[in-house]
Amino acid sequence: MIGAPMETKGLNANRESKPNRSRKEIIEKKKAMDALLKAASAEKDHLSAFPAFRRYQTNGLSAFLESGRGDKLASSVKHYIQNLLKANMEGLYGSEWPVEERVKRREMVAPEARYIFVREASNASASEMSTMSEQESTSASCVEKRGPMVGFVHFRFVIEEELPVLYVYELQLEPHVQGKGLGKFLMQLIELIARKNQMGAVVLTVHRSNSVAMNFYLSKMRYGLRRVMKFFAKHSVMRLKLSWRYVSVSTRNHLRRFIWFNKVVNSTLFTKGQNPAIEVLEWIIQFQQNALIIVI
The missing domain is CATH 1.20.5 (Single alpha-helices involved in coiled-coils or other helix-helix interfaces)
Known part of the structure; x- marks a missing residue:
C-alpha cells in the first residue's frame, strides 16, 4: 500500500x-x-585575425580596410555613410526614402553596429603596398597615407530563427570601385568573421528591384534566397516540404519588397531535430548545398 x-x-x-x-x-x-x-x-578589431584582408590590390584598385563600430564613428564618417547611402539607395526606394533614411541613420550609430571601412590607397601608398608587410600596413605612417573612403560594410551579430548569425545590414561601394572584385572580397571576409565567431549563417536583405545586387549574391556569392511576405504584423510563415518555419520579421519597413538571403557557414553548432529551422539547415547541408530557395 x-x-x-x-x-x-x-x-x-x-x-x-x-x-x-x-x-x-x-x-x-x-x-x-x-x-x-x-x-x-x-572583439575590437575583427580584421586582426585576418591580416591578409587589410589590403586589397586587384583589377587596378588599391585599398586598405579598417574596422569600426557604430558608437565610435567620427562626424566626418557619419556624413560619408549618409551621403553614400543616399547616392546608392534613394533611387531604389523612391518616395519611401525619407522614412528609410531615418531608419538607417538610427541603425548606423547603434552600439551593436560593426563596420569594415574601405579606403582607397593614395598613389604613393599604392605603389608601396606590394612590398609592405601586414604590420607595416597598419602602422601610423601608413594610416596617414591612406586615401579617401570609398565604401563600407555594416554588420551585426544577432539571433535569427533561433540561430546566431552575422547579419549584413549594408554593403555600399562607390561606383568607381564597383566591378573590381572588391564586393566579393568583402563578403568573403564577412564569411570568415562569421566562421571565426561560430555564427550559424550570414544573412542579409536586398531590395527586390536592385538587380545588380541580386545578381551579385545569387551568381557570384551563390547565396540562397527566400522570398518573404509580410504576414500579420509580427511574424511570417514560410512552408517547405520538410516543415513549417517561423521567420522573425526584420525591423525594416515594407518587408514585402525585400528578399532575404542566407548562406550556411557552420554546420557543427546544432544537431538535427531541435526545431524546424535547424532541420531545414541540416537538410541543406545533407545535400551539400549552400543555397535554399523558398517561394511563397
Whole structure:
C-alpha cells in the first residue's frame, strides 16, 4: 500500500521531467547563443585575425580596410555613410526614402553596429603596398597615407530563427570601385568573421528591384534566397516540404519588397531535430548545398 503511491509519483515525475528537460535545454541553448553574441561583439578589431584582408590590390584598385563600430564613428564618417547611402539607395526606394533614411541613420550609430571601412590607397601608398608587410600596413605612417573612403560594410551579430548569425545590414561601394572584385572580397571576409565567431549563417536583405545586387549574391556569392511576405504584423510563415518555419520579421519597413538571403557557414553548432529551422539547415547541408530557395 505504501509502495503504490510512490510508484505512481515516480511515473508522474518521469512524465513531467521531459518538458522540464526541454525547457532547460532551451534556456541553456539561449545562454550559449547569448554568450556567442557577447563574445563576438566584444572583439575590437575583427580584421586582426585576418591580416591578409587589410589590403586589397586587384583589377587596378588599391585599398586598405579598417574596422569600426557604430558608437565610435567620427562626424566626418557619419556624413560619408549618409551621403553614400543616399547616392546608392534613394533611387531604389523612391518616395519611401525619407522614412528609410531615418531608419538607417538610427541603425548606423547603434552600439551593436560593426563596420569594415574601405579606403582607397593614395598613389604613393599604392605603389608601396606590394612590398609592405601586414604590420607595416597598419602602422601610423601608413594610416596617414591612406586615401579617401570609398565604401563600407555594416554588420551585426544577432539571433535569427533561433540561430546566431552575422547579419549584413549594408554593403555600399562607390561606383568607381564597383566591378573590381572588391564586393566579393568583402563578403568573403564577412564569411570568415562569421566562421571565426561560430555564427550559424550570414544573412542579409536586398531590395527586390536592385538587380545588380541580386545578381551579385545569387551568381557570384551563390547565396540562397527566400522570398518573404509580410504576414500579420509580427511574424511570417514560410512552408517547405520538410516543415513549417517561423521567420522573425526584420525591423525594416515594407518587408514585402525585400528578399532575404542566407548562406550556411557552420554546420557543427546544432544537431538535427531541435526545431524546424535547424532541420531545414541540416537538410541543406545533407545535400551539400549552400543555397535554399523558398517561394511563397
